[in-house]
Amino acid sequence: MTSYTTQPASRSRIIEVVKRGQKGADGNPGLLGVAIKAANADLTEDERAYAIRCTAAITLTLDEISNLTAGWSCIVDATNGDVTVETSGSDTIDGASSITILGDRAAYIYTDGTNFYSTPFGEAGATLYVDIGGATGGGAVGRIDSSGDDLRINPTNGAGGYDTANQFWFDYSAGYWKFEGALQVPDDTLTANAVRASSSGDASTSSTTHGFQVGPTSGPNMILDPNEIMARDNGSLADLYLNEGGWIKANGAFRWAQNSSDDPAVDRVDGLAIASSGQLSIHRDASLSFKLGRDGDGLIAYWYRSGVNVGNINVASGTTNYSTASDHRLKERVQPLSGATELIMALRPYTFAFKTDPDITHMGFLAHEAQQHFPRAVTGEKDGEEMQSVDLSKFVPALVAAFQEAQREIEDLKAQVASLLP
DSSP: OEEEOOOOOOHHHHHHHHHHTOBOTTSOBOOOEEEEEOSOEEEOGGGTTEEEEEOSSOEEEEOOGGGSOTTOEEEEEEOSSOEEEEOOTTOOBTTBSEEEEOTTEEEEEEEOSSOEEEEESSOTTOOEEESTTOSBTTTBSEEEEEETTEEEEEEBOSSSSBOSSSEEEEETTTTEEEEESOEEETTEEEOTTOEEEOSOOOOOSSOSOSSEEESOTTSEEEEEETTEEEEEETTEEOOEEEETTEEEOTTSOEEEESSSOSOHHHHTOSEEEEOTTOOEEEEOTTSOOOOOOOSSSEEEEEEEETTEEEEEEEEETTEEEEEEOOOGGGOOSOOOOOOHHHHHHHOOOEEEOOTTSTTOOEEEOOHHHHHTTOGGGEESOTTOSSOOEEOGGGGHHHHHHHHHHHHHHHHHHHHHHHHHOO
């Protein structure tokens, strides 16, 4: 005979389960109600899925298993004195002919179709079998068990035992819940150790403690901590894809475009890309592509060459100034400009149309011709890989000097004419 020295049963919990009318995964009902027993009584099919409250020290006799349907079970609650639960015929319960439930204790009684078993409420190391009506584990399709200081929840393995490779459990020493095995969510499967979470820890290429992780540590995964998101692959940085056309590369490149273009401006794809070299490419179809703004007058952009400021964009009173560096403190070998008239006269202005817009007439120069006289005003080489371009502002100093030379000649001629007049 077995005597239980368990903690008092939680009757409020038993009543709560009864009120819910819970059902198992196989469709069998959970607790259907509470039956009060004040004298010796038989437990038959009528008591299936009931909480039996015993108000006196009595004996309950289990009907023969052959008379009970598969998955039969009940809860016996000894509220006022010890309760004996005995079997009929050659049946056994927990390997004996009877058990005793001490007063103010409770036990879960069930059968697997061959023997009776019991699970005490509150006993250290006890196992609770759930969803009665299954084929294994005493009519259960899962169990809530303990291992040392840990609490574990296991499903059945379909072969008369329980699957410990797929379990949900509280690791007492670590202080948090864990899930082992594959977790099925709508239309997707998360593999073993695929989701990890921690309340602290700074993300790095090798860290295992950080705010949140999706994916196994030994393979591709994404991790987050309070101030960063990182894509990794087995201890190394990996590419993070944001959508079909967007990603952040491990080498620092960034792209947010409508498709896979790495250079939206050239490929005429709406979006933005920053190459690992720092090159910025932006495109928007037939619309404004880029904006800069500020409140009030002042600088809105700086240009740098090798870390030295060489120009800026300045806004003031409804105007925009495009400035190049010209501070005297940046210059040396300062000399007056001479021969400017010859330079200007050497230029050959044209009217022309660009091949992309043949109906529009422009005025300007051929870059390679201007380059012969103003090399600093022209970029690229004639017939080179890159198309040449001209910065017309570089002609201004020569134009000013040529005008001054012409003005001086005019003043000289005026003086000569004045000397010839009576």
